[in-house]
Amino acid sequence: MMNGHIPQPPHSAGRRPQGFPTRINPGQIPSATEAVEFDRHQWEDATYYGHPGSHVPLSTSDYFAVDQGNSSPRFLRMTTWNIPNTSRLAGDCAVPMVAVIQPFADLGPGEDPVPLVDFGEEGPPRCENCRGYINPWCVWEQGGSAWKCNLCGHSTRVASSYFSHLDANLRRVDHDRRPELNVGTVDFVVPSDYWATNPPQRLSMPYFSLDPPPTGPRQPQPLRFVFAFDVSNESVQSGTLLSACTTLHDALSSFPPQSSLAILTFDQTLHFYDLSSDSAPMLVVSDIDEVFIPLRTGLFVNPVDRRTTIEVLLKAIPERFASMPHVHSALGPALRAGLAALAGCGGHIVVFQSTMPTIGAGALPGEPQEANMYDTPKEAQLYAPRDNTWREIGADCAEEGIGVSMFLTMGRYIDVASIGAVASLTGGELFFHPRFNPARESSVLQSQLHRLIERTTGYNCLMRVRVSNGLRITDQFGNFSKRGATDLEFGVLDADKAISVTFQHSGRLNVRGNAYVQSAVLYTSVDGQRRVRMCNVALPVVELAWNVFKLADIDATVYYLARHAIAQMSTEKMVNIRDDLTENCSSILLAYRNKCANTSSVDQLILPESFKSLPVYTLAIQKSKCLRARNVSSDVRNYWAHRMMSMSVRNIMHTLYPPLLALHDLSPEAGFPDPTTNRLVMPETMRDSHTYMEAHGVYLMDNGEMMVLWIGGSVSPQLLLDLFGVDDLMALDPRLPSLPILQTHLSTQVHNILAYRRLSRGGRIPKFFIARQNMDAAELEFSDMLVEDQNTGTMSYPDFLSVVHNQIKQVLQHGGTLGGGATMRSSVW
Incomplete structure (x- = not known):
C-alpha cells in the first residue's frame, strides 16, 4: 500500500533521547495496530464464554459474550486473569493487580440482557x-x-x-x-432496608428552606432532571443559549417515561419557572447568598405531559435574555438551587455554562498566569480547585444522591479545575466545547445530550467492591466521592463510566482454588426502583510468573497506568509523572525478562506477548492532552483528566492510540455488510505515524472526541469528487461541519463506517475537522494524534523504545533499581 511517504509535518516538535540511543529499525518494532487487528479478526466470529483461565478479547474488539458465572469483560476487566499466589510473586512480576469495573456497560448486539431478580421483602x-x-x-x-x-x-x-x-x-x-x-452479572430488586438515607441535619445548610430537611430513609422515585442555563452575555452572544434550548427541545421525546424535569436560568440572579401553568411564569430570586426555592408545586413536570409548555418556554428563553444580558454568572448559587430542588430524592443537574463564575458562592478571581507556572512547583496548583466551595458543593450533591453534568462552551478561561470538581465528585460528566461554534457543533451537542438522557443510568448510588480472603483493596481511581474506607458514592453512575480498584495480598492464596472479586452497586433506577447491580469474577491462582504474564491484560494495565499518572497531577511535577510512567513500563518488561525469558544477550529487548504494545501505549499516555510536555492550557488538561478518570477501557484505548484509516485505499467490500454473516466489513487500521502515509492519500483519524480528515497535497481529483463533490483541493471548504452525503461508492463506504463507529459509542458524534496538507490549522491536531512520531514535546516511538531498552540494560548490567528509587511497584504492592 505504501510506496512512499510524506515528510513529518514541520510544526511537529519533540525531543531526542539523551545519551547514546540504541539503533532500532522502525519497521521491526512491535505494532499496536497489528495486535488490535489480529484480536479483532480472532473474535469477530467467536463467542467468549468467560471460563476462568481463558484468554480474554481486547476491549477494542467486537465479541459476543455468554455469561456463565464470570461477568463479561465489558463489566469487569482485570490487569491479569491469573492471580499470583503471594505478594512476593506479585512484586516480582510488577504487573499491578487491578480490576476495572463498568457496572452499567452497554451489552453487545444479541447478548442476553442482565437478569432482574426479586426476592421480595427478604x-x-x-x-x-x-x-x-x-x-x-x-x-x-x-x-x-x-x-x-x-x-x-x-x-x-x-x-x-x-x-x-x-x-x-x-x-x-x-x-x-x-x-x-x-450468571455473574445480576440486578437484584431490594426492599426498603436498602433505601437511601437522607443526610443528617447540619448546623449550616447550603440553601434556605422553611421546611425542615427530610430525615430517615427516602422512598425511591423516578429520576428528576434540573436543566440550568447560563443566560449571561457570553452565552447569548456565542449562540450557546439558543443551541442549548434547541437541543433540549429536540430531546424531549427521549426522556424516560416516568421522569420529570425542571428548568432554571441564571445570570447574576436565579430564575425559576412554574411549568404547571401554560404561561410558565418566571420567578426571580435575587438573593444568591441565601438560595431558596420560590414555589412548592409546578417546578417539576413530566416532559411528555407538559411538552407544549416546555417547548414554548425553550423558544422564548433565548429571545427574552437577548434583550437584557448581564456579564456575571452565578453558577455556584445555581447549583445550590438545584441541590435544594432535589434534596430528599436525588437526581441529575445538567448545566450549560459559558463563562467563569464571578459572583455568589464559589466566585473565582481572574485568570492565573499559567505561563509563569509551567515546569515549576506551582504548576500543580493549576490542577486543583482554587476555591474549596466547589468541593463542598460536589460533596453536598453526592451525599444527596445528585449528579452534576456540565456542557462548557466558553470563549476564554473558565477554570475547569474548580467548577469541574463538582462533576468529578458526583459521578457526572463534562462536555467541552471551547469557542463554541453553533454551525459546526450543534449536532455534536445534540448527540451528547441524547446519550446523557438515554443511556443506562442509576442515581443515588453506593458502590462496594469485595475480594476473597488473602486479598485486600488498597486504592480506587475514578470520579466519585468516598464514604468511609470502603464505599464509593455517586450522584449518578451511567453506562459510560468505569472505576478501577487496586488490590494487595493480605495472605497466601491457595493455588488449587480461585480468587474472587465481587462488585455491588446499590442504586435507584430511572423508573424509581431500588436495585443492586452485582458483578462477579473468579480468577485462577498461580505460582509461576509465566502464568501471570500469559493472561495479562494490556488494556486494563494501560488503563491503570493512565489513571495512576493523572491522579498525581495536583501533587507532582509533570516531568516526574512522565518519568515515572517510563520506569513503570520498564519495570514490567524487566520483570518478564528476569522471570520468564530464556537467557539471552542484554542487547536484545525481550517483550512478553501480552505486553508487546506496552511501550507505545505508555508513550501515548505521556502524549495525552492532560500529561503532554508541550504547554497546554490548564482548562484543556483538566478536562481531559476528568474524562480519562471516568471513561471506559475501550474509549481510553481509542483516545490514547486513535484508529487511523486510509480512505483512498479501501477495498471494494469495506463498509458494506458481508453477504454470509451480514456483519459490516470494517477496514484495517494503520499505524499512527506519518512514516506510513502518502501525499496522494486521504486519512481519517478519530479519537472519539475529534475526527480529523487529512487530505494530501497530491490527492486525486476523483477522490475529492467521490468524497466532497468538488475536484479541486483549493475549492474545498475546510469549515464543513460534517462529511457530505453523496451517491458514490466511496462516500457510502465512509458513511457506513462512521455510522458503525457512532453506534458503538452510543450515538455520540465527534467534532469533525478537515486538514489539507500544510494548509489548515486542524493539521496540528492531526499530527499530534500521530503517537509514534516525534511531537508534543516528546520523543518518537523508536526513540522511546530505545530509552526503555537502555533502562533495562542498565539494571541487567549493573544491578540496582530502575531510576534509583521507588517506582509504582512499591505503591501498588
Whole structure:
C-alpha cells in the first residue's frame, strides 16, 4: 500500500533521547495496530464464554459474550486473569493487580440482557460475615440448607423460602432456574432496608428552606432532571443559549417515561419557572447568598405531559435574555438551587455554562498566569480547585444522591479545575466545547445530550467492591466521592463510566482454588426502583510468573497506568509523572525478562506477548492532552483528566492510540455488510505515524472526541469528487461541519463506517475537522494524534523504545533499581 511517504509535518516538535540511543529499525518494532487487528479478526466470529483461565478479547474488539458465572469483560476487566499466589510473586512480576469495573456497560448486539431478580421483602441472600451476595461461585452445604461464601468461607443458612434440595453433584435441583446462580452479572430488586438515607441535619445548610430537611430513609422515585442555563452575555452572544434550548427541545421525546424535569436560568440572579401553568411564569430570586426555592408545586413536570409548555418556554428563553444580558454568572448559587430542588430524592443537574463564575458562592478571581507556572512547583496548583466551595458543593450533591453534568462552551478561561470538581465528585460528566461554534457543533451537542438522557443510568448510588480472603483493596481511581474506607458514592453512575480498584495480598492464596472479586452497586433506577447491580469474577491462582504474564491484560494495565499518572497531577511535577510512567513500563518488561525469558544477550529487548504494545501505549499516555510536555492550557488538561478518570477501557484505548484509516485505499467490500454473516466489513487500521502515509492519500483519524480528515497535497481529483463533490483541493471548504452525503461508492463506504463507529459509542458524534496538507490549522491536531512520531514535546516511538531498552540494560548490567528509587511497584504492592 505504501510506496512512499510524506515528510513529518514541520510544526511537529519533540525531543531526542539523551545519551547514546540504541539503533532500532522502525519497521521491526512491535505494532499496536497489528495486535488490535489480529484480536479483532480472532473474535469477530467467536463467542467468549468467560471460563476462568481463558484468554480474554481486547476491549477494542467486537465479541459476543455468554455469561456463565464470570461477568463479561465489558463489566469487569482485570490487569491479569491469573492471580499470583503471594505478594512476593506479585512484586516480582510488577504487573499491578487491578480490576476495572463498568457496572452499567452497554451489552453487545444479541447478548442476553442482565437478569432482574426479586426476592421480595427478604431481599437477596447475603453472607452473614462479609455481607457478600449469593453468586454462581458459592458452594452449597448441609443438603441445601446453607451455602458457603466464596469470598470469606463463612457458611450461611438460607431462608426457608429459598431452600432447595441438592442433586448428586451437590447442585441445587432448581439451579438452572436461578439466574443469580448461573450468571455473574445480576440486578437484584431490594426492599426498603436498602433505601437511601437522607443526610443528617447540619448546623449550616447550603440553601434556605422553611421546611425542615427530610430525615430517615427516602422512598425511591423516578429520576428528576434540573436543566440550568447560563443566560449571561457570553452565552447569548456565542449562540450557546439558543443551541442549548434547541437541543433540549429536540430531546424531549427521549426522556424516560416516568421522569420529570425542571428548568432554571441564571445570570447574576436565579430564575425559576412554574411549568404547571401554560404561561410558565418566571420567578426571580435575587438573593444568591441565601438560595431558596420560590414555589412548592409546578417546578417539576413530566416532559411528555407538559411538552407544549416546555417547548414554548425553550423558544422564548433565548429571545427574552437577548434583550437584557448581564456579564456575571452565578453558577455556584445555581447549583445550590438545584441541590435544594432535589434534596430528599436525588437526581441529575445538567448545566450549560459559558463563562467563569464571578459572583455568589464559589466566585473565582481572574485568570492565573499559567505561563509563569509551567515546569515549576506551582504548576500543580493549576490542577486543583482554587476555591474549596466547589468541593463542598460536589460533596453536598453526592451525599444527596445528585449528579452534576456540565456542557462548557466558553470563549476564554473558565477554570475547569474548580467548577469541574463538582462533576468529578458526583459521578457526572463534562462536555467541552471551547469557542463554541453553533454551525459546526450543534449536532455534536445534540448527540451528547441524547446519550446523557438515554443511556443506562442509576442515581443515588453506593458502590462496594469485595475480594476473597488473602486479598485486600488498597486504592480506587475514578470520579466519585468516598464514604468511609470502603464505599464509593455517586450522584449518578451511567453506562459510560468505569472505576478501577487496586488490590494487595493480605495472605497466601491457595493455588488449587480461585480468587474472587465481587462488585455491588446499590442504586435507584430511572423508573424509581431500588436495585443492586452485582458483578462477579473468579480468577485462577498461580505460582509461576509465566502464568501471570500469559493472561495479562494490556488494556486494563494501560488503563491503570493512565489513571495512576493523572491522579498525581495536583501533587507532582509533570516531568516526574512522565518519568515515572517510563520506569513503570520498564519495570514490567524487566520483570518478564528476569522471570520468564530464556537467557539471552542484554542487547536484545525481550517483550512478553501480552505486553508487546506496552511501550507505545505508555508513550501515548505521556502524549495525552492532560500529561503532554508541550504547554497546554490548564482548562484543556483538566478536562481531559476528568474524562480519562471516568471513561471506559475501550474509549481510553481509542483516545490514547486513535484508529487511523486510509480512505483512498479501501477495498471494494469495506463498509458494506458481508453477504454470509451480514456483519459490516470494517477496514484495517494503520499505524499512527506519518512514516506510513502518502501525499496522494486521504486519512481519517478519530479519537472519539475529534475526527480529523487529512487530505494530501497530491490527492486525486476523483477522490475529492467521490468524497466532497468538488475536484479541486483549493475549492474545498475546510469549515464543513460534517462529511457530505453523496451517491458514490466511496462516500457510502465512509458513511457506513462512521455510522458503525457512532453506534458503538452510543450515538455520540465527534467534532469533525478537515486538514489539507500544510494548509489548515486542524493539521496540528492531526499530527499530534500521530503517537509514534516525534511531537508534543516528546520523543518518537523508536526513540522511546530505545530509552526503555537502555533502562533495562542498565539494571541487567549493573544491578540496582530502575531510576534509583521507588517506582509504582512499591505503591501498588
